[in-house]
Amino acid sequence: MSRRIRRTPxxxxxxxxxxxxxxxxxxxxxxxxxxxxxxxxxxxxREHVQIxxxxxxxxxxxxxxxxxxxxxxxxPRDIRKARIGDCFYLPIIDANAGxxxxxxxxxxxxxxxxxxxxxxxxxxYAMGLALGRGMDVDVREPDVxxxxxxxxxxxxxxxxxxxxxxxxxxxxxxxxxxxxxxxxLIARSGYSRQGGFEIYLEGGHLGTALWDAVxxxxxxxxxxxxxxxxxxxxxxxxxxxxxxMTRENNPLEIGLGRYCVLDGSIDYLGRAALQKIAAExxxxxxxxxxFDGPPCPxxxxxxxxxxxxxxxxxxxxxxxxxxLERNIGLSLIxxxxxxVGQVVTVHMQNGAVADGQLSALPxx
Amino acid sequence: MSRRIRRTPxxxxxxxxxxxxxxxxxxxxxxxxxxxxxxxxxxxxREHVQIxxxxxxxxxxxxxxxxxxxxxxxxPRDIRKARIGDCFYLPIIDANAGxxxxxxxxxxxxxxxxxxxxxxxxxxYAMGLALGRGMDVDVREPDVxxxxxxxxxxxxxxxxxxxxxxxxxxxxxxxxxxxxxxxxLIARSGYSRQGGFEIYLEGGHLGTALWDAVxxxxxxxxxxxxxxxxxxxxxxxxxxxxxxMTRENNPLEIGLGRYCVLDGSIDYLGRAALQKIAAExxxxxxxxxxFDGPPCPxxxxxxxxxxxxxxxxxxxxxxxxxxLERNIGLSLIxxxxxxVGQVVTVHMQNGAVADGQLSALPxx
Numbered sequence: 001m002s003r004r005i006r007r008t009p010x011x012x013x014x015x016x017x018x019x020x021x022x023x024x025x026x027x028x029x030x031x032x033x034x035x036x037x038x039x040x041x042x043x044x045x046r047e048h049v050q051i052x053x054x055x056x057x058x059x060x061x062x063x064x065x066x067x068x069x070x071x072x073x074x075x076p077r078d079i080r081k082a083r084i085g086d087c088f089y090l091p092i093i094d095a096n097a098g099x100x101x102x103x104x105x106x107x108x109x110x111x112x113x114x115x116x117x118x119x120x121x122x123x124x125y126a127m128g129l130a131l132g133r134g135m136d137v138d139v140r141e142p143d144v145x146x147x148x149x150x151x152x153x154x155x156x157x158x159x160x161x162x163x164x165x166x167x168x169x170x171x172x173x174x175x176x177x178x179x180x181x182x183x184x185l186i187a188r189s190g191y192s193r194q195g196g197f198e199i200y201l202e203g204g205h206l207g208t209a210l211w212d213a214v215x216x217x218x219x220x221x222x223x224x225x226x227x228x229x230x231x232x233x234x235x236x237x238x239x240x241x242x243x244x245m246t247r248e249n250n251p252l253e254i255g256l257g258r259y260c261v262l263d264g265s266i267d268y269l270g271r272a273a274l275q276k277i278a279a280e281x282x283x284x285x286x287x288x289x290x291f292d293g294p295p296c297p298x299x300x301x302x303x304x305x306x307x308x309x310x311x312x313x314x315x316x317x318x319x320x321x322x323x324l325e326r327n328i329g330l331s332l333i334x335x336x337x338x339x340v341g342q343v344v345t346v347h348m349q350n351g352a353v354a355d356g357q358l359s360a361l362p363x364x
Numbered sequence: 365m366s367r368r369i370r371r372t373p374x375x376x377x378x379x380x381x382x383x384x385x386x387x388x389x390x391x392x393x394x395x396x397x398x399x400x401x402x403x404x405x406x407x408x409x410r411e412h413v414q415i416x417x418x419x420x421x422x423x424x425x426x427x428x429x430x431x432x433x434x435x436x437x438x439x440p441r442d443i444r445k446a447r448i449g450d451c452f453y454l455p456i457i458d459a460n461a462g463x464x465x466x467x468x469x470x471x472x473x474x475x476x477x478x479x480x481x482x483x484x485x486x487x488x489y490a491m492g493l494a495l496g497r498g499m500d501v502d503v504r505e506p507d508v509x510x511x512x513x514x515x516x517x518x519x520x521x522x523x524x525x526x527x528x529x530x531x532x533x534x535x536x537x538x539x540x541x542x543x544x545x546x547x548x549l550i551a552r553s554g555y556s557r558q559g560g561f562e563i564y565l566e567g568g569h570l571g572t573a574l575w576d577a578v579x580x581x582x583x584x585x586x587x588x589x590x591x592x593x594x595x596x597x598x599x600x601x602x603x604x605x606x607x608x609m610t611r612e613n614n615p616l617e618i619g620l621g622r623y624c625v626l627d628g629s630i631d632y633l634g635r636a637a638l639q640k641i642a643a644e645x646x647x648x649x650x651x652x653x654x655f656d657g658p659p660c661p662x663x664x665x666x667x668x669x670x671x672x673x674x675x676x677x678x679x680x681x682x683x684x685x686x687x688l689e690r691n692i693g694l695s696l697i698x699x700x701x702x703x704v705g706q707v708v709t710v711h712m713q714n715g716a717v718a719d720g721q722l723s724a725l726p727x728x
Binding site: 001002003004005007023024027094095100119120121122124125126127128129130131132133230240241242243269298299300301302316317 | 365366367368369371387388391458459464483484485486488489490491492493494495496497499594604605606607633662663664665666680681
């Protein structure tokens with residue numbers, strides 16, 4: 001990989017730990033696999049604790065007198081409700097209510113926010129809006145590289161390493177730890193359903209030291225290097241920007257309605273479009289899907305979901321679940337066919353066709 | 365790869381042709397290597413003709429009454445000078461004159477432009493600006509997937525396939541061809557110094573047919589599948605956004621001064637910052653660099669360039685040149701040390717240190 005695909009403060013250690021491949025998110029390396037199979041990692045993540053280099057969750061820092069106004073302009077979620085110490089998951093939408101990103105917003109001060117972003121250049125969108133409106137804000141990417149510690153043993157490990165006060169941090173809240181004389185932000189969050197923390201390391205030069213500290217303290221907890229696990233995230237109904245949602249999708253059909261204020265009490269771009277969609281009712285919804293057959297291939301383009309001869313939707317992520325011993329997927333299904341329990345067929349990209357059934361999310 | 369890393373209309377054929385790896389540009393697959401080595405591809409590209417899937421050069425279409433105004437806002441190049449049929453290479457800069465992208469602009473009509481972009485979400489920047497200023501424009505990514513035909517035999521091949529009128533298309537101009545009843549844009553351009561064309565295929569469903577047509581007609585010309593060649597591009601002094609330039613760089617230091625109007629005759633964002641840089645004089649410049657030793661590793665982070673104990677710059681792309689039988693690189697060098705012929709040392713990421721010398725660009 002060339003410099004264009006940016007290394008992270010942890011990449012040297014990730015390589016030493018035996019990484020076998022990377023993906024690219026936000027022009028940055030995301031480890032995709034280590035020595036063990038995805039299935040082995042899945043079971044390990046559910047029982048122990050893992051260290052994940054998620055530096056690719058870049059921060060877009062918005063600060064200055066107009067910071068809160070710019071933040072609100074980009075999202076239908078009411079950010080006035082966020083307090084310092086809160087992590088707010090929220091949709092960012094365009095004028096047609098199409099999804100631009102689904103970041104986590106960290107409110108650092110009344111006039112300073114971080115957006116921990118999925119895979120699109122939110123920085124350029126925010127900068128364009130601010131320049132276009134002549135707002136008094138500073139938009140930048142700070143030197144912040146999240147390191148995730150995920151799994152049921154994460155809390156014990158983090159408490160031992162950084163102090164028991166971290167046990168008091170609530171879900172999607174953040175607090176602070178000290179590391180080598182610096183104050184670092186730590187949130188109870190992460191891209192799994194197994195619990196854990198994300199350290200928003202400020203200062204890339206500390207990356208190797210932080211990795212090593214977690215690594216060493218983690219040995220008694222059976223810590224291994226890991227990465228977002230496709231089986232765990234599909235079972236858990238965790239969506240991925242670019243997979244389950246693109247600018248072709250609005251937040252209501254993706255199930256993000258609880259983050260959308262539709263009563264006109266706040267102003268944001270795309271409000272009229274979103275209100276119209278809400279008034280007319282969404283035409284499709286996200287569903288789990290459990291289907292037959294041998295382990296399915298990787299879903300690198302949407303797979304048609306059919307009822308008889310009629311396409312009623314698509315799968316955008318699919319995998320074999322070793323727990324259910326069935327294939328599972330995340331699917332967007334048309335009104336009229338979206339009831340849980342609906343019998344469907346799945347047409348995979350390798351030509352295979354399998355019978356399946358819609359399920360709730362998370363997939364039980 | 366998941367759906368998030370988008371396949372292209374040609375990916376099926378690229379896989380059949382034996383692709384051995386991909387890179388990711390604009391959330392899309394870019395073939396990185398086929399069966400032959402980079403060196404073999406280099407020699408072939410200089411003598412014959414290759415077919416490249418460069419769909420990742422996504423188009424940002426800007427159209428509507430305010431399209432020209434929005435275009436001009438984003439770039440210091442005077443776009444009033446572009447005529448329909450012109451391809452304009454141009455820098456897009458932010459308020460600090462930092463480079464956001466270096467696309468090719470195709471003027472399709474007075475009120476309709478395509479930006480054929482490098483690796484950043486220009487669409488989000490343009491959309492943000494337009495929304496922020498309340499401009500009457502439509503900003504979208506059309507279904508356009510460039511296919512490049514590069515190498516000295518490209519013109520003969522394209523003329524045979526689509527008509528001799530393509531011989532009249534000038535460098536960085538575009539014309540039209542007919543393909544299966546559709547009119548398609550073809551430009552004399554491409555990311556090599558060996559000449560060639562890019563077909564901006566509109567309609568992804570035609571991708572396989574277009575690939576097959578070029579492939580078949582290309583056999584007498586010794587056509588092979590290929591991709592941008594790192595040796596050829598470094599020798600040729602072709603820069604890559606994300607490698608040689610980022611938002612930390614301004615267009616003047618990258619050598620793009622001829623695309624920057626500084627006399628105040630046009631308005632664009634970042635003009636004041638750019639004029640200030642011009643008035644003070646740039647502090648560093650792009651140079652070629654030829655250096656000793658065995659074939660260097662891949663440059664995945666900037667390598668310090670030293671004069672004695674003093675760092676005077678950095679290499680951002682480096683490779684072994686089989687033609688020169690030396691290592692070559694693209695470097696950004698500080699004032700005071702930037703003269704061609706300057707003796708330097710290069711400190712590579714594998715710990716190796718080599719003597720070298722600054723050269724002109726392209727590297728002779």
